[in-house]
Amino acid sequence: MTSPIIEASQKHPKPQDRTFAYGTAGRRWGYRSLLDSVVFRVGLLAALRSQKLNGKAIGVMITASHNVPEDNGVKLVDPMGEMLEASWEAHATSLANAPNEEELVARHEHLISSLKINTSTPAHVILAKDTRESGPALVVALTDALTSAGAKYDDYGTLTTPQLHYLVRCLNTQHPPHSEPYGEPTEEGYYKKIGSAYAKLLQGKPRPGPITVDCANGVGAPKLKALAEYIGKEIFDVRIVNDLVDQPSKLNYQCGADFVKTQQRLPPASQVSPLARCASLDGDADRLIYYFTDSDGTFRLLDGDKIATLVASFITDLVKSAGISDLKVGVVQTAYANGSSTAYITKTLGLPVICTPTGVKHLHHAATKFDCGVYFEANGHGTVVFSHAAHATIASHSPESPAQASALENLQALRALINEAVGDALSDLLLVEVILAHKRWGPKEWDSTYTDLPNRLVRVEVKDRTVFKTTDAERRLVEPVGVQEKIDSLVGKYKQGRAFARASGTEDAVRVYSEAAERGEAEELARLVADVVV
Template identity: 55%
Template sequence: MEAAILATSQNYPIVPLGGGQAYTYGTAGFRMKAELLAPICFRVGLLAFLRSAFMNSQTIGVMVTASHNPAPDNGVKIVDPMGEMLEQDWEKYATALVNAATDQELVKIFNRIASELKINLKLPTKVICGRDTRPSGPKLVAALTDALAATNTEFINYGWLTTPQLHYLVRATNTEGNPLSYGKVSEDGYYEKLADAFIRAMNGRKINGTLTVDCANGIGAPKLIKFLKSLPQDKVNFIVKVVNDNVVKPDVLNLNCGADFVKTKQRAPLSPEPVPSGRSCSFDGDADRLIYYWTDAEKRFSMLDGDRISSLAALFLGNLVEGAGLKDELRIGVVQTAYANGASTAYISQHLKLPVICTPTGVKHLHHVAQNFDIGIYFEANGHGTVLFSPDALSALKTTAPQSPAQKDCLDILLALSDLINQTVGDAISDMLLVEVILAHKGWTLSDWAMTYMDLPNRLVRIEVGDKDLFKTTDAERRLSRPQGAQDEIDNEVKKFKNARSFARASGTENACRVYAEAATWSEANELAERVARIIERYGNQ
């Protein structure tokens, strides 16, 4: 094996970043310009082999995607056996392998990891892979394949997949044949599971009107179309218009459309022209983010982001749990990041009376905390999130004997939702279906949904800096611990505005910082954001 790795590695020389910088495995794995990624994908393949062997031959996933980034970018990340993100303790091993300067050093680090973790390199190993629609994908998968061939790893390339579909397939593969089977091990199995759960969760309700889905010209378009073909329309009246579905022309991926565009620009995609008062939503390039929105007759734009989806799910699930007679038995909680609008936090904690916990940005942090609840709801404001049902919660739903038809309905719908919601990771298709189920049950329009609370005006600003690593945070990324003095200046600015808060944090994928600001009015939120941005710019470019 060592000789095979050494020989194959010579085809994938690592490109040094220069300036003393190193490649780092973050929330999105490794993500950058695609021309740098082939040697990184090769080395991630070696790590996937080690991870599979370490996990006693369980199947590991590798996803090649750059999500909402422009088409010239790409990325690679590992999926753990139950569909989770790579265990955080292993990120340092990914970073060490990728930054090995020579082929000989790479083999040395590979052997050191195996020795340190007492990994049996003779165990059978298995890896499955998927990729989004970027033209760089096949070349990167080829590099991954070479690493897996060098380590004699069984490998299945599923080709085009949404990121959530790969997470589903990893978990389904590792639970196949046992009582906790997650679903059939196939892409069709994913569609069948969602379709069946959607019909059960609707419980006879019908959906009014057409939903327009902007797929960011990414992988979500063909996969959503396949799902809709698997859905029996005689059982549920779900009319969907798929737009921005051009996966043939690479340059239009995420261009002026998609969930990230809608969230950051706070406007509808540039094309097609939205239907006034119509119901619309947007996916991102790999279909793991979801944002809802509409425009009124005067073309005024209104957005329902991840905070809104989180609060809607909390409202509905809380009512169902109470109706099922399990309010005292099942603990429901909501996990947010510092980017969550303060009004959503107040609504959930004060009106719905549910606990809210703030974590650092990145779904791996939210997912981990959500697992501490019987029903854990987490969404980032960008629309990435899901709902987790604990084994105890599922057991309670299955074993509770209903005392009335209404209680039985609540139990049945909760069980259906546990199948409908992709519990491995945020899934735009799955989350969209969850939203449609809730709106149908409540008989709400998007305007009705928006009236549950009023968002505090807010602004998000991106600032390019000389070195983002100068900025360190504490208190779930809500305060800067470094550079010294920067947080004091931010605090002084916040005091000048009513109902205000602001924080700054380094980007996980770019050499930049992001500033978030809230205040009582839009003009004050804009002014606060600009003032804090100037502080960050000054400290970041000294």
């Protein structure tokens, strides 16, 4: 008898000449025809993951984030809304690379026995996609796999990546031993949760003026509209640009968080007056960056580092004002964080900083070491996580004055506003708006907290990026032998110089980053390091 998996898999055959690997942020393998078999096989793994975890809901998101419209990708979401446990990435790679149906079934069965999976446990998978043209066909590959594996699934249609993470966490916290559900497991529940926390935090505060948000022509546009409708124009006056979701070729084109961060300029569609607050999301709305033009027309970027410092300082003040003394706030960054931000956090805010390798899974994990861990990549992906102890303290602390009581209430509302499961551009946007209103700051006051060191990021094409091996949170190369010494001697020649080279986890290239006291020097240093690497 042919197994249902073999039969279903024959409709989604693997291209013979390809090898796939689970990347730093899920998988991005371009073109739909290549991804069809990958998504099918990820579906099989999602069902196994759910069975392994006693039928907990597992999420599958089809998106390629900030990448070009022709790309697509697929990511698994673990029960508490986190990214897939690292040890399972190898299983994804193994299934994705099985050369034919028989081998796929053999590897699938091997996983069942080696991971001791009880296949009579009902599996539950929830799925969503972004607005890419290839999304619907990939959903067919996914649901074919889930059906063939006998898994129950719910298709939530088009969502932002963080909305799917939110839903997974809600579904898995509805019942004991969880004492309170994360939220209602619906899209409306998401708007309700973060929208009402936002309204609560703005009570008695100056109404924020209008904000222009570039939605990268992606899924963030309709979702931000829905959120804004829920909250109401009175306190959330958002002007949306780049919302052409019915023109898939426009996704992330000349717009979006990645465009603005790498080009350091306004998206052409944004026509804004000086000192007006602007923000950009990426294609699946998990990254957020702010910016504005100064009175003299200069473009000023308020990136993930600026968001992290703003959030960390606000929470620190709130904790203090609430009279809580034993809650340790810390910040997690990567090597791409601007040196000025790190100095500001440690010297001015007096908070500890941990540096991790690139990729949010590393940052998220390190952030859980603090009672309150704030993590952001410079590119705008990040959030805040609270430990169990911190949640308990915030829920049960007794204030000793009306001022303490009000700070505590704000801290409690902040917990509801923040999407702890994953970096979430919509929730982060509301968070920044709240903090600016509380501080009575415009973008210029925020920007003036510290001045970024001039920096440069370049992409270097190399013959084989796998020969580049790093240590010290990717800040130093151990291989190829001798290259780090050359970088060190170059860096030593520049005032406030810092540079590193590492292989990209998502593209076939090496990235070189440099910083120095002057713009020209930062650029020269990047060029020289790139020459050493190539």
